[in-house]
Amino acid sequence: MPAFSNAMEVFRLLDKSNCGRCGEKTCLAFAGAVFLGRRGLSECPSVPAETIASFGAAPPAPPPDDREAYIRSFSQKVAGLDLEEAARRLGADFSGGRLTLKVLGKDVGVDQSGRIYSDIHQNPWVVVPFLMYVLEGRGAVPTGSWVSLRELKDGYEYYPLFEERCDKVFKKVADVYPDLFDDMAHLFGGKPVPALFRADISVVLHPFPRLPLMVCYWKPEDGMDSDFHVFFDETADRNLDIRSLFTLGAGIAQMFTKIAARHGFKVD
Numbered sequence: 147m148p149a150f151s152n153a154m155e156v157f158r159l160l161d162k163s164n165c166g167r168c169g170e171k172t173c174l175a176f177a178g179a180v181f182l183g184r185r186g187l188s189e190c191p192s193v194p195a196e197t198i199a200s201f202g203a204a205p206p207a208p209p210p211d212d213r214e215a216y217i218r219s220f221s222q223k224v225a226g227l228d229l230e231e232a233a234r235r236l237g238a239d240f241s242g243g244r245l246t247l248k249v250l251g252k253d254v255g256v257d258q259s260g261r262i263y264s265d266i267h268q269n270p271w272v273v274v275p276f277l278m279y280v281l282e283g284r285g286a287v288p289t290g291s292w293v294s295l296r297e298l299k300d301g302y303e304y305y306p307l308f309e310e311r312c313d314k315v316f317k318k319v320a321d322v323y324p325d326l327f328d329d330m331a332h333l334f335g336g337k338p339v340p341a342l343f344r345a346d347i348s349v350v351l352h353p354f355p356r357l358p359l360m361v362c363y364w365k366p367e368d369g370m371d372s373d374f375h376v377f378f379d380e381t382a383d384r385n386l387d388i389r390s391l392f393t394l395g396a397g398i399a400q401m402f403t404k405i406a407a408r409h410g411f412k413v414d
């Protein structure tokens with residue numbers, strides 16, 4: 147996937163109307179923000195999905211030397227939040243001035259100053275969606291009706307990217323790393339999938355208590371390639387915005403790529 151070497155390479159993909167729908171005053175400002183990694187190409191509604199997919203323009207990973215600042219820019223927003231009310235809204239625990247909830251089966255908390263407490267590595271791809279879940283999640287209770295990201299609010303735009311950064315990455319891991327689903331079940335509290343939706347292998351993960359993901363893998367068979375898809379509960383877009391859902395899916399896929407690598411399985 148090509149990377150941008152300067153902002154003008156991004157600008158040339160835009161329609162130059164300066165319509166402002168991306169929240170920037172001009173297309174050039176947006177192009178600069180994409181190049182610097184602050185925005186994703188998919189945030190301009192005028193860029194066709196094929197272009198977005200071919201440029202792999204995911205919402206940006208924070209630059210490695212700026213990860214703490216990136217997380218801080220979100221955690222500071224928690225400072226003005228009534229955490230006790232947020233805990234009630236989300237079905238989370240609140241004690242000692244700290245809101246705590248299960249992230250992939252592990253306790254992650256945040257206090258009134260925005261400080262994060264966690265037993266697991268603070269990966270920004272997961273921590274930032276966690277903060278968005280606390281800040282904006284409505285606490286909608288899952289209905290058990292599974293949909294693809296494309297069917298969620300604003301999901302159509304993000305779907306090509308989601309396929310690239312989540313489904314396809316997961317598929318590569320599942321193709322080479324036979325313990326992937328055992329890890330999901332044992333390390334991250336994965337649960338069995340209702341029989342109606344079962345693929346060759348499938349697991350329900352809970353990145354957040356009211357935000358389940360169903361991951362499904364079909365093994366190669368009769369000349370057909372393997373396949374992998376992630377599904378969300380139909381309420382997911384009420385608990386997390388589409389950009390955070392994307393970030394979360396891509397982040398979890400990246401996490402399992404690293405786990406596979408640690409066990410000696412190389413994922414191309």
Ligand code: SF4
Nearest residue numbers: 164165166168173190
């Ligand atoms: S939404 Fe797209 S076309 Fe409109 S100003 Fe932003 S970058 Fe330009």
